[in-house]
Amino acid sequence: MAMNGQQPTAKPAPAAPAPPAPQERAAVRGPLLYEGKAKKAWQTDDPELLIMEFKDDATAFDGQKRAQISQKGRLNAAISAHFFRLLGARGIPSHFIGQISEREHLVRRVQIVPVEVVVRNVAAGSISRRLGLPEGRELPFPIVEFYYKDDALHDPLINDDHAVALGAATRAELVQLREQALAVNGILRPYLSGLGVILVDFKLEFGRSRGEILLSDEITPDTCRFWDVQTHDHLDKDRFRRDLGGVTEAYEEIWRRLQAAPAAV
Numbered sequence: 100m101a102m103n104g105q106q107p108t109a110k111p112a113p114a115a116p117a118p119p120a121p122q123e124r125a126a127v128r129g130p131l132l133y134e135g136k137a138k139k140a141w142q143t144d145d146p147e148l149l150i151m152e153f154k155d156d157a158t159a160f161d162g163q164k165r166a167q168i169s170q171k172g173r174l175n176a177a178i179s180a181h182f183f184r185l186l187g188a189r190g191i192p193s194h195f196i197g198q199i200s201e202r203e204h205l206v207r208r209v210q211i212v213p214v215e216v217v218v219r220n221v222a223a224g225s226i227s228r229r230l231g232l233p234e235g236r237e238l239p240f241p242i243v244e245f246y247y248k249d250d251a252l253h254d255p256l257i258n259d260d261h262a263v264a265l266g267a268a269t270r271a272e273l274v275q276l277r278e279q280a281l282a283v284n285g286i287l288r289p290y291l292s293g294l295g296v297i298l299v300d301f302k303l304e305f306g307r308s309r310g311e312i313l314l315s316d317e318i319t320p321d322t323c324r325f326w327d328v329q330t331h332d333h334l335d336k337d338r339f340r341r342d343l344g345g346v347t348e349a350y351e352e353i354w355r356r357l358q359a360a361p362a363a364v
């Protein structure tokens with residue numbers, strides 16, 4: 100009731116609402132575009148946007164070993180969103196638009212460059228086997244490797260000439276992949292170090308969208324090696340590959356530490 104005896108004035112007409120940001124618009128799931136080993140990609144009503152659903156399925160050794168890992172989809176969706184937000188805040192362009200449910204990301208649809216980019220800080224896994232470097236040996240500088248993303252060929256290690264000859268990427272794109280991957284390492288390695296986690300190595304995928312190269316896919320304990328700095332305990336998919344047990348607990352531990360360190364700066 101108006102205290103001065105006057106009628107309350109009508110509220111001004113609300114300004115026309117700004118068009119919703121993509122993450123605020125309810126994304127409508129369309130047909131399933133692609134089901135991979137760890138995620139499903141759904142089309143949406145916008146041809147430029149996809150919904151990525153993180154599954155509990157785990158595979159290793161080229162799909163020979165398979166299992167369901169309880170909570171993995173939910174944890175990976177949360178962990179990957181956290182890393183994409185952190186990287187976005189530090190100027191790394193990516194496909195990530197937002198997390199729209201417990202296990203779904205809204206992402207920009209890209210044409211995936213069929214070159215997987217691996218960055219290694221510490222020897223582990225295939226580099227230890229191939230080059231005889233003891234697991235755990237710190238490398239003198241971050242090593243970048245390219246793998247041809249082709250399931251039938253079992254994702255072979257390739258060099259720049261191979262990638263260009265195969266038509267997988269141009270020379271200019273390879274330069275960008277390398278620079279972006281090293282930039283990601285330069286952000287994630289010290290960030291994780293502050294959480295007591297050694298970033299041993301990781302795999303990235305990139306895609307083309309509107310003439311730009313965007314970091315895509317996921318950054319999770321499925322695609323990274325994370326070791327506890329004190330114990331060197333594996334907090335990643337090696338627990339599944341090597342039957343170490345405690346897979347869900349390890350992913351939960353990574354998520355717990357990330358939540359203690361905000362992604363935005």
Ligand SMILES: Nc1ncnc2c1ncn2[C@@H]1O[C@H](COP(=O)(O)OP(=O)(O)O)[C@@H](O)[C@H]1O
Nearest residue numbers: 135136137138140194206207208209211315316
């Ligand atoms: N933004 C994107 N647009 C289109 N495809 C994407 C995008 N991000 C990731 N992908 C592709 O979607 C698939 C994700 O499913 P995943 O289960 O990880 O597949 P895979 O079995 O190949 O590892 C991968 O092939 C990945 O390259």
Ligand SMILES: [Mg+2]
Nearest residue numbers: 135136137316
């Ligand atoms: Mg994958």
